[in-house]
Amino acid sequence: MDWRTKIGLSLKNRLPGELSHRKMLPPERELQIAPGNANAVKKSGVLLLIYPENGELYLCLIKRPPHMKNHAGQVALPGGKIEKKDAGPREAAIRETREEIGVLPEQVEILGSLSELYISVTGFLIHPFVGWTPAKPTFQLNHGEVEKLLLFPLLSYLRHQSVETVELDTVTGKLQVPAILFEGEIIWGATAMILSEFADLLSPALAPE
Helix, strand or coil, rough: HHHHHCCCHHHHHHHHCCHHHHHHHCCCCCCCCHHHHHHHHHHEEEEEEEEEEEEEEEEEEECCCCCCCCCCEEEEEEEEEECCCCCCHHHHHHHHHHHHCCCCHHHHHEECCCCCCECCCCCCCEHHHHHHHCCCCCCCCCCCCCCCEEEEEEEHHHHHCCCEEEEEEEEEEEEEEEEEECEEEEHHHHHHHHHHHHHHHHHHHCCCC
């Protein structure tokens, strides 16, 4: 069974959601929307864009420039806030992926979605979608929104999941946070929590058929 099929089938299973998110949850963060904050939630969509190459699956991550209003300098998934022209979070994720890294919508097959994730610090409710492209896309980075592209080896991570604890300066002060270290960058926060759920969902598919 090819990985496109395996991923699609895995996404039809019950999602682990909060159980996975909490593995990478920074301290002093909440996953639930407080009753008084419901009307202020900002909805967004992000894309886990995956392609196969030489027996590996690569996940496209981006590093935000230091001047960004939200998540400046952080490793993230392509995506952003839902705009009026978007029909919903899926369309926002696809549109932002095109705007940020130049991958065209017709190149991406959406295989399914992961659990929504609320980020209490910024008030964003993130809806992650999983997209597949059969070969490495030609990327065109929008350097106003993307400092650099990171091609994360997903299968290698699934086989050797390694989580570190690092100290970071955050908007709420210095914190010891769970993180994944990759190519000199620190993957933490929302991106790490989403990746944690995806890894938990896919890990059974690594077993020999």
